[in-house]
Amino acid sequence: MELNMELLQELVNLVKNAQISELTVRVGDWRVTIRKNPFPQPTPTASYAHRSEEQRSVTSEQRQETSPYVAVTSNWVGIVRRLKNGKPLVQVGDNVKRGQTLCWVDSLGVQNEVRSPVAGRVVEIFVEDGQPVEFGQQLMLVEVAGGE
Numbered sequence: 666m667e668l669n670m671e672l673l674q675e676l677v678n679l680v681k682n683a684q685i686s687e688l689t690v691r692v693g694d695w696r697v698t699i700r701k702n703p704f705p706q707p708t709p710t711a712s713y714a715h716r717s718e719e720q721r722s723v724t725s726e727q728r729q730e731t732s733p734y735v736a737v738t739s740n741w742v743g744i745v746r747r748l749k750n751g752k753p754l755v756q757v758g759d760n761v762k763r764g765q766t767l768c769w770v771d772s773l774g775v776q777n778e779v780r781s782p783v784a785g786r787v788v789e790i791f792v793e794d795g796q797p798v799e800f801g802q803q804l805m806l807v808e809v810a811g812g813e
Contacts, residue, residue, distance in 0.1 A: 670773045673697065673742060677800075735783050737805040739798045743772030747794040759787045760810070767805060770798060785810040 672692075680688045680699045689698045739745075746769040747753050755767050761781045769776045789806040792798060 733809050735807045735809055736803045739770050739802050739804055741770040741772040741777050742800050743770040745792045745796050745798050746771055755787050757787055783809050
């Protein structure tokens with residue numbers, strides 16, 4: 666048996682649909698633990714483009730009250746792609762618009778866009794191009810622009 670993205674997706678779906686909270690699998694030298702989050706999260710296939718404008722503004726207002734920074738996280742398990750035509754889409758210090766593509770997460774051969782949830786300035790990038798990421802992993806930190 667070989668550990669691959671299809672097997673990982675099947676395991677994630679198994680944990681998601683079963684009445685278990687954690688599953689650990691060992692395949693060769695690999696050990697994978699999948700935990701079900703007890704707190705409801707958006708589904709991995711949900712994107713900011715599919716949310717209503719009202720939901721986005723409520724989320725933005727809540728984040729502003731607690732911190733001037735918004736964490737951009739991955740909604741997928743996969744490989745981060747930050748380059749387009751050999752150049753990074755965004756770098757630390759870049760100003761970004763709400764909904765702007767910051768990077769992609771390649772999951773099972775599908776390039777999933779990671780978009781900025783707010784307008785602001787990229788203050789930190791935690792991942793490099795080609796780095797594997799997990800669901801919910803923090804990718805970037807965006808400082809919210811005034812009036813956002």
